[in-house]
Amino acid sequence: MNARLSLAATHAPGEASDEEQKARLAALLLELARCVDPSVAATLPSRLEADPRLDAMRRVLLERERVALARLQQKFDDPKELADAVGSVLPAAFALAAAQDDRLGLAISPTVERATQASIQKNPGRMVDILYPVMGPAIRKAIAETLEGSLQSLNQALKHSLSWRGLKWRIEAWRTGSSFAEVVLKHTAVFRVDHVFLIHRKTGLLLAHVARDDATTRDPQLVSAMLSAIQDFVRDSFDESASGGASSGGIDSLRLGDLLLWCEEGPSAFLAAVIHGTPPAMVRTRLGETLGSVHDQWRGALDEFSGDTAPFEAAQPLLRLCLLSQAAETHKKVSPLMWLIPLLLLGALGWWVGQRIIERRHVDAYVSSLQDQPGIVVMNAERRDGKWLVSGLRDPLAAQPEALLAKTDLDPARIVGRWEPYQALHPAIVLKRLQATLDPPPTVILTQDASGIRATGNAPQRWMEKARAFAQTLPAGAPKVDLSALKDVQDPDYLRLRDAIQAQLIHFDFSVPRPAADQEAKLDAVAGYMRELVQVARDQGFPVKVTIVGHADATGKDTSNLALSVGRAEVVRSMLRARGVDPSVLAVRGAGPLEPLRPGASEDELSMNRRVSFGVSTGD
Secondary structure: OOOOOOHHHHOOOOOOOHHHHHHHHHHHHHHHHHHHOHHHHHHOOOOOOOOHHHHHHHHHHOHHHHHHHHHHHHHHHOHHHHHHHHHHHHHHHHHHHHHHOOHHHHHHHHHHHHHHHHHHHHOHHHHHHHHHHHHHHHHHHHHHHHHHHHHHHHHHHHHHOOOHHHHHHHHHHHHHOOOHHHHHHHHHOOEEEEEEEEEEOOOOOEEEEEEOOOOOOOOHHHHHHHHHHHHHHHHHHHOOHHHOOOOOOOOOEEEEOOEEEEEEEOOOEEEEEEEEEOOOHHHHHHHHHHHHHHHHHOHHHHHOOOOOOHHHHHHHHHHHOOOOEEOOOOOOOOOHHHHHHHHHHHHHHHHHHHHHHHHHHHHHHHHHHHHHOOOEEEEEEEEEOOEEEEEEEEOOOOOOHHHHHHOOOOOHHHEEEEEEEOOOOOHHHHHHHHHHHHOOOOOEEEEEEOOEEEEEEEEOHHHHHHHHHHHHOOOOOOOEEEOOOEEEOOOHHHHHHHHHHHHOOEEEOOOOOOEOHHHHHHHHHHHHHHHHHHHHHHHHOOOEEEEEEEEOOOOOOHHHHHHHHHHHHHHHHHHHHHOOOOHHHEEEEEEEOOOOOOOOOOHHHHHHHOEEEEEEEEOO
């Protein structure tokens, strides 16, 4: 029982209450008693939550670790010490993470991008100073190449713009969607790339070489060495970087007669192309694209190049794509028979166009003739499905379009008419409508003048009333119908016969439907007047109507008297027909006792009312 019990060791940090310390001291004293006397330990339980001896042993065993943790905690709490610790291991950590995979780069790339963007926004001049040595020469080179290609295209375009060949090239440019300058350059740029050299820029050694099968052979190694020496000489002699200027590149192009040397430089290698003729700008573009592909695929081999060219043998297929050429056009003599086909096609096209023009003129003439007709309004005339569709409005009394079509040189099968009916207010159509509706007698003449429709001549009163009623039904805006010049029928023979017939009375006995015996002479006279009246009306050209009116006296029932009056009128009509009177001019009516000649109840007055009278009128 040699273990030391320490109050401080078992006291938890932050507990400073007196009551708690006293309770803790009592528990320790009780534990001391239990350690001294085993009998106490058997009877009294421990009041401590943990064994203080274990806590003391733990502190002895873990003292070194506690000290190390305390120092580590101090470094974390002090920002300066933490920064020093992280900075000492950060480069090695970045190198190790980059060697393992790309996760570190993916993780920090957004932060780097934001930092770069913030730096550029804060100080744009610094980024300009960084990019100027690279972008300046690149921009100047691109502008020079573009201007050279544009001038070349412009010269060729001006040379061939006004020739037959230029016309064909313009058609080709329209068909392919290319510019005319591009098509001219395509057909006029005669060149051939004979050799392409891929040379290491730092050592000047030849990495790869391709040549056309028919190209003049030279020692590629010797050519490569000479090109490198020339490049170094030019770079050393005219480089402005030594005097504080921007570093210039090597030789861009070199011409010797018809032989042209184009060089395209890259960071680790450059391409040299030996060209015969005048190449277009697209050849330099192809060289630049090929050099870029070489740097992308063999970047490691270029950076670590030590004289072994075996890895670059695989670049030869890529370099062969730069062996472009454009041969001069060969003009073959064309047989005169070859011109026959286009001439025939041109003739057929001209005939077809001519037929269309002629047909269009005929259609226009037909449409004009339709528009000149009153009552026809042409709304549309268009070609549809190989036929001409002519549509519009047409009054039923207007001229027939088919009749007008027959007077033209058009095929009726190729003309389709669609006409909607409507009522025209043209004076000519209104005149036709009056003639068709009123059916004027021969003595009436309807004419059209500047003020409207004018009627002249003689007409029966009934027809005149019908004409006035129809004129009032015409819509607003219709031409005015003038009937003031019409004269009523005033023929003296007609008036004489009318008065003679209307003066005659046929008398009847009481309740008898047949005329009295002494009335035969009157019937003969009336029949003669009527036959003469019908003949006069026919000669004058107007219709006439004779109405036979039956009467009865007031004796008896009205219904019986009405039937008796109708029977008397029918009997008289039959007797007149038997005497040669035209039955179509006769009409009957029963008046019964309603129209007495002499009102009264005497026998004389009643006998005067048992009669048949006659009324004469003109018209239907």
